[in-house]
Amino acid sequence: MPRLALAFAVLFAQPAVAELEQEPRITEGLITVGIAYEISELCPSLDARTIRGLRYLLALKAAARDLGYSDAEIDAFIDDDAAKDRLEAVARARLAAKGARRGDVAAHCRVGEAELAADSQIGRLLSK
Secondary structure (H helix, E strand, O other), rough: OHHHHHHOOOOOOOOOHHHOOHHHHHHHHHHHHHHHHHHHOOOOEEEEEEHHHHHHHHHHHHHHHHHOHHHHHHHHHHHHHHHHHHHHHHHHHHHOOOOOOOOOOHHHHHHHHHHHHHHHHHHEEOOO
């Protein structure tokens, strides 16, 4: 299983999958975590802020509950490989749009440094 998919595994559930995938706060949050995770895995000068990332994922899970999804529905989303693959593809496309193509270590470091400098949500999930 690709490492980026592991980041999505922390939060993903069949009928609710399609519905949860339509919740922008949830999907955008997962994409953000996936991007930060990918950068931290490839760039040797940047690390993931693991505790901050876990708190962020737990907040997304709580947000899904607040939207009316049950724990069973959320768990089904977490376990749905197709949903993970779709969100991973979006995350990789966004990284590529920022200039970080898959496997390009230097580009991932540049993107990560830019995200840190911008104090974006991605940057807040990374540290030097």
